[in-house]
Amino acid sequence: MTEAKTKELTDENTKISLEEEALHFKVESLVSIKAYLEAKLKFTEEGRRHVEHMAFEAQLLKMMAKNARRRVEEKLNVYEQMAFTKHKQLAEVMAELAKFKEQLASLEAPTCADPKEGGGVV
Incomplete structure (x- = not known):
């Protein structure tokens, strides 16, 4: 082979190399990009699941709060009903007490037979 042919083949070999x-660099770059995108997708999916879980928990807490409020x-x-009943009973007892006080006062009123109170035989 001639020197020109050898140089041409060497140049071709270098170009191919x-x-x-x-x-090879492009493939490595694409593999790295693919790995990055897969990791990002996984992170995004985990984030989406986390957000869905949080939304579910929020809904559950809302229902629990609604039930607690109802209780x-x-x-x-x-x-309130017990207080109303007790208040009504207290009013009845106070009215009864007032009657007893009136009865007691009428029993303690001076009689004509009591000499100390100015009654009795003159």
């Missing part, structure tokens, strides 16, 4: 190296309102109604 450089192209092969460039392709508190029911207890409040019961206590």
Whole structure:
């Protein structure tokens, strides 16, 4: 082979080597990009699942709060009814007490037979 042919083949070999190296670098870059995108997708999916879980928990807490509020309102109604009943009973007892005081006062009023109170035989 001639020297020109050898140089041409060497140049062709070098060119092929450089192209092969460039392709290898591109493949490595694409593999890295693919790994990055897969990791980002996984992170995004985990984030989406986390957000869905948080939304579910928020809905659950909202329902629990609604139920707790309903129970508190029911207890409040019961206590209000009890207070009304107790107030009514207290009013009845106070009225009865007032009657007893009137009766007691009428029993303690001076009689004509009591000489100390100015009654009795003159």
